[in-house]
Amino acid sequence: MPMTKNSRDRLLEGRRALVTGASSGIGAAVAEDLARAGAAVAVNYHSDRKQAEEVVARIRGAGGQAVALEGDVSKEEAVIGLVEGTVEAFGGIDLLVANSGIQKDAALTEMSLQDWQAVISVNLTGQFLCCREAVRAFRKGPERDGKARGSIVCMSSVHEVIPWAGHVNYAAAKGGVRMMMQTLAQEVAAERIRVNAVAPGAIRTPINEDVWSTKEGREAMLRLIPYGRIGETEDVARVVTWLASDEADYVTGTTLFVDGGMTLHASFIGNG
Numbered sequence: 536m537p538m539t540k541n542s543r544d545r546l547l548e549g550r551r552a553l554v555t556g557a558s559s560g561i562g563a564a565v566a567e568d569l570a571r572a573g574a575a576v577a578v579n580y581h582s583d584r585k586q587a588e589e590v591v592a593r594i595r596g597a598g599g600q601a602v603a604l605e606g607d608v609s610k611e612e613a614v615i616g617l618v619e620g621t622v623e624a625f626g627g628i629d630l631l632v633a634n635s636g637i638q639k640d641a642a643l644t645e646m647s648l649q650d651w652q653a654v655i656s657v658n659l660t661g662q663f664l665c666c667r668e669a670v671r672a673f674r675k676g677p678e679r680d681g682k683a684r685g686s687i688v689c690m691s692s693v694h695e696v697i698p699w700a701g702h703v704n705y706a707a708a709k710g711g712v713r714m715m716m717q718t719l720a721q722e723v724a725a726e727r728i729r730v731n732a733v734a735p736g737a738i739r740t741p742i743n744e745d746v747w748s749t750k751e752g753r754e755a756m757l758r759l760i761p762y763g764r765i766g767e768t769e770d771v772a773r774v775v776t777w778l779a780s781d782e783a784d785y786v787t788g789t790t791l792f793v794d795g796g797m798t799l800h801a802s803f804i805g806n807g
């Protein structure tokens with residue numbers, strides 16, 4: 536999508552962002568939307584360099600600023616390197632979108648310790664490491680005339696509140712993200728650092744392609760969504776941009792659900 540001039544264009548002018556897991560899905564859309572709003576964006580990728588470079592090329596092609604940075608968010612040294620890389624590229628960092636996430640689904644008794652740990656490591660520990668390094672770097676940045684000096688958006692999920700049988704590692708990680716986000720928000724608010732989360736419902740991305748790519752999967756998904764459509768990555772990206780911006784300066788410690796009403800208990804429609 537070309538970067539047209541409208542009122543959203545300048546929302547993040549001069550801000551410098553790191554988006555993890557930004558070579559695909561929601562992360563890629565977030566990176567592009569932040570750039571469209573004027574932010575310089577570090578596009579983190581784990582394995583797919585080519586796709587990350589395509590995101591960077593699209594941002595630059597539309598007149599924005601971006602770099603691709605390789606790094607595994609579950610590894611401490613790699614996360615330190617990602618924040619340092621962002622600071623090196625843009626002279627500082629003001630925004631973090633901790634978006635990377637994986638699923639390794641199995642019933643409890645079939646779930647290996649390895650798959651439990653893999654999901655917790657990326658989806659929860661990865662966000663902890665990214666938040667810690669971002670806050671350390673925000674503290675080195677200038678104060679901003681009463682406005683937030685740094686803003687973090689954690690990518691959560693409706694499964695921070697909806698239990699999900701067969702996905703205990705994923706649901707436990709997202710529930711953990713909720714309490715981590717609120718605790719960090721409380722801890723750093725006085726430094727004018729905001730920490731929030733966005734909780735998507737069913738969004739059409741590679742992570743759930745096995746479900747939405749079949750007719751039965753799509754129909755089953757739609758039964759859970761009162762709004763009657765599957766979400767697109769841009770639905771989430773636009774909300775992240777707003778939440779990261781000064782427009783949301785008085786918002787901290789909040790999860791914003793972007794779920795077409797999935798958390799409204801669709802099974803009760805028609806009196807249950």
Ligand code: NAD
Nearest residue numbers: 556559560561581607608634635636692735737738740742
């Ligand atoms: P996706 O698979 O396209 O994106 C996940 C990204 O995380 C990928 O780019 C992947 O390379 C990256 N990643 C995986 N392991 C990593 C690691 N060790 N280090 C760094 N990056 C790593 O799927 P998505 O749907 O765009 O998921 C993005 C986020 O949104 C995830 O946190 C996911 O839990 C969350 N989410 C998605 C949905 C949905 O319906 N798609 C719903 C709720 C929450």
